[in-house]
Amino acid sequence: MIDFWGPVANWGLPLAALGDFATKDPEFISGPMTCALIIYSSVFMRFAWRVQPRNMLLLACHATNFSAQNLQLVRFVNHNYLKKE
Template sequence: MFRAARPIFNQTSRAAFRSQFARTSGRRFQSTAAGEGPSAQQQQTWFKRMWESPVGFKTVHFWAPVMKWALVLAGIGDFARPAENLSVTQNAALTATGAIWTRWCFVITPQNYLLAAVNFFLGCVGVAQLTRIALYNASQKKLAEPVEKEVVKS
C-alpha cells in the first residue's frame, strides 16, 4: 500500500513545489520591486544604485579604500622630504602592499575597482620613493669615491 502511494505523493508534492517556485522565480533575480518595469530601474538615481551596490556606501568595500587614500596622500607628502630622511623598509612595505592587494582586488568577489585603484597608486608612490632613495644613495657613493682615492694616494 505504501509503495503504491509513494509515486503519487512524490508527483503531487513536486507539482506543488514547482508551482510555488514558478510564481516567485521570475521576480527573485530582479533588483526592483515587483510590478516595476525596466523604466523604474533606469530612473534610479546614482546615489540609490551606489547605496544598494555590493561595494556601495554602506559597505566596508567602499570605506576601506576611501580611508586608504590617506596612505597615498602621506606618501605623496613625503616627496617634499629629503631622500636621506626616507625609510627603505617603509616604502618597500608600501610597494609590496600596493602590488599584492591590487592583484587581490581582482580575485575577490565582488571585484572592487576602487580598492584596486588606491592600492595601485600606493604601489606607485612606494616605487617612486624607493627610486628617490636609490638615486640618493648612488649619488652619495659617487661623491665618496674621489675623496677616498685622494686620501689613499697621499
C-alpha cells in the first residue's frame, strides 16, 4: 500500500506550488525554500531515472515540481529584485 500512497502524497508539492502560482502574491514566496525544492526535485529526478526499474511516476512528479518551483523563483526574483516602484 505504501508503494501507492507515497508517490500520491508526493504530488502535494507541485500541486501546492501551482496553486500558489495562480492565487498567492509573490511577496510570500521564500527564495531559500524555493531553491531548496529545486535542488530536491533535481536530485530525485535523477534517482527516479537511474533506479531500475525506472520510476516514471516519481520522475513526472519531480519534473512537475522542478518546473513549478522555477516559475515561483522567477516570480520571487521579479518581485524582489526587478520590480520598479
